[in-house]
Amino acid sequence: MAFDFNVILDNWALFARGTWLTIVIAVAAVAAGFLISMPIALMALSHRRTLRWIATAYVEWFRNIPFIVVLYLFFYGLPFFNLRLPEAIVGTIALAFFASSYFAEIIRGAILAVPKGQMEAARAIGMSYFQGLWEIVAPQTVRLLVPPSTNTSISMVKETSVLSAITVAELTYQGLVVQGETFAPFEVFLTTAAVYWVVTAIFAHFMHRAERAFGAAQGAHQARSSLADKYLLIGARRPA
Amino acid sequence: MQMPAKASDAAVLMRSVSKWYGQFQVLKDIDFDVAKGERVVICGPSGSGKSTLIRCLNRLEQYQSGQVVVDGIALTDDARSVDEVRREVGMVFQHFNLFPHLTILENCTLAPMSVRGFSRKAANETAMRYLSRVRISDHAHKYPSQISGGQQQRAAIARSLCMNPKVMLFDEPTSALDPEMVTEVLDTMVGLAEEGMTMICVTHEMGFARRVADRVIFMDRGQIVESAEPSVFFDAPKHARTRLFLSQILH
Numbered sequence: 001m002a003f004d005f006n007v008i009l010d011n012w013a014l015f016a017r018g019t020w021l022t023i024v025i026a027v028a029a030v031a032a033g034f035l036i037s038m039p040i041a042l043m044a045l046s047h048r049r050t051l052r053w054i055a056t057a058y059v060e061w062f063r064n065i066p067f068i069v070v071l072y073l074f075f076y077g078l079p080f081f082n083l084r085l086p087e088a089i090v091g092t093i094a095l096a097f098f099a100s101s102y103f104a105e106i107i108r109g110a111i112l113a114v115p116k117g118q119m120e121a122a123r124a125i126g127m128s129y130f131q132g133l134w135e136i137v138a139p140q141t142v143r144l145l146v147p148p149s150t151n152t153s154i155s156m157v158k159e160t161s162v163l164s165a166i167t168v169a170e171l172t173y174q175g176l177v178v179q180g181e182t183f184a185p186f187e188v189f190l191t192t193a194a195v196y197w198v199v200t201a202i203f204a205h206f207m208h209r210a211e212r213a214f215g216a217a218q219g220a221h222q223a224r225s226s227l228a229d230k231y232l233l234i235g236a237r238r239p240a
Numbered sequence: 241m242q243m244p245a246k247a248s249d250a251a252v253l254m255r256s257v258s259k260w261y262g263q264f265q266v267l268k269d270i271d272f273d274v275a276k277g278e279r280v281v282i283c284g285p286s287g288s289g290k291s292t293l294i295r296c297l298n299r300l301e302q303y304q305s306g307q308v309v310v311d312g313i314a315l316t317d318d319a320r321s322v323d324e325v326r327r328e329v330g331m332v333f334q335h336f337n338l339f340p341h342l343t344i345l346e347n348c349t350l351a352p353m354s355v356r357g358f359s360r361k362a363a364n365e366t367a368m369r370y371l372s373r374v375r376i377s378d379h380a381h382k383y384p385s386q387i388s389g390g391q392q393q394r395a396a397i398a399r400s401l402c403m404n405p406k407v408m409l410f411d412e413p414t415s416a417l418d419p420e421m422v423t424e425v426l427d428t429m430v431g432l433a434e435e436g437m438t439m440i441c442v443t444h445e446m447g448f449a450r451r452v453a454d455r456v457i458f459m460d461r462g463q464i465v466e467s468a469e470p471s472v473f474f475d476a477p478k479h480a481r482t483r484l485f486l487s488q489i490l491h
Contacts, residue, residue, distance in 0.1 A: 120300055121337035121396075125351040125403055126327040135350060139341045 007187040011178045018174030026157040033099030041107035062101035091163035102152045110141035150207035251438040257306030268462040279439045281449040284459035298329045330400030334412040336392045338384040345380040370398040390421030410441040
């Protein structure tokens with residue numbers, strides 16, 4: 001038994017197309033999921049019980065069922081309501097909603113971590129709730145959002161593989177196609193695994209740089225302040 | 241308690257305001273008036289409801305019954321009246337609550353620009369004027385964490401003044417400060433009082449109360465127990481609870 005590189009070389013175009021589609025779906029689903037999660041997070045923090053209940057139900061629903069089941073519900077559910085869309089779009093939508101439940105929890109936590117006095121000060125000088133949220137609270141959550149969002153986003157890159165179940169021609173699906181033609185599953189899935197690893201590693205690298213950029217920008221002027229530590233709940237980075 | 245002659249002379253009117261946290265009643269049927277230009281100091285043991293009382297004046301706290309009128313505007317459940325009142329009422333907090341991601345100058349210009357619609361130039365000019373007045377204009381371009389606690393609290397006072405408030409509320413403004421920084425903040429407040437600002441200060445700085453207050457109020461268990469001008473309040477308090485409190489804090 002020898003590793004047959006020809007399996008990969010002969011089918012590199014399929015792998016490349018699958019990789020590209022995986023990246024496109026992951027980026028679109030993460031971006032859309034993040035947008036959807038914002039109103040959910042605000043509802044979860046609302047003082048209206050009904051809104052809080054809706055947000056909790058939403059988050060619990062998506063977080064407690066496997067993604068493949070969510071995907072099937074969208075895939076068979078949308079035609080049930082006479083909405084027929086290409087599989088890749090259906091898959092992206094399903095993944096966006098799935099991701100949004102995780103992002104909503106991350107955003108909720110980050111907003112809660114900003115001291116209450118910040119919003120009170122904003123309101124006391126006459127700013128509206130949304131002005132306070134946007135101008136005062138949101139900028140202070142960015143540093144808290146980046147690390148957990150990175151983890152969730154990487155999970156979502158990996159979850160795109162589930163879309164193969166509804167014949168979306170992403171990386172895993174292409175792997176299955178090549179495997180069916182070559183009968184060389186080990187070569188195919190070792191390659192597939194390596195590509196996923198490279199994609200997520202590159203993604204993590206850029207997120208980590210973003211995290212350091214935010215850290216450096218805020219850390220520069222807060223390095224010596226214990227009060228800043230308290231405000232941002234993260235140890236201020238000290239310049240060496 | 242001295243009553244203002246007519247409602248228009250009152251900066252603040254509170255009529256039988258009551259507030260509960262669950263079963264616990266924090267404010268018991270409070271009647272409280274502050275005339276325009278008057279300086280009132282509120283003291284009392286912790287949990288007596290003094291912070292809650294002033295936080296009801298700009299609706300940072302809700303109350304279950306009673307009426308509050310600030311600068312002629314009745315506070316109702318209507319969000320517009322709340323916003324209107326908040327624009328006229330400045331508040332200084334125990335923990336400063338400066339915005340850590342903005343410079344001192346930006347802290348001062350944000351609300352005038354976004355709420356009052358000032359141009360950046362006009363907002364900067366106003367801010368620099370008030371920052372000079374509280375003597376921290378040199379630090380205008382620093383971030384809150386780069387200056388001392390006393391400087392931060394003076395910046396917070398300047399931030400409130402930039403909205404040109406008619407009433408200033410102070411919620412234990414010196415309690416979180418290192419002892420050597422208390423004086424600089426109190427001096428700033430004395431200066432403000434001398435200019436005729438209507439001020440309601442929750443504080444245990446009795447020297448400040450003697451010096452600037454027109455009236456000192458003692459609260460205990462959600463009620464106003466004693467209300468008198470400083471000379472009477474400190475030298476001849478009527479109520480036993482006030483005497484006990486004063487003996488505890490004046491050593």
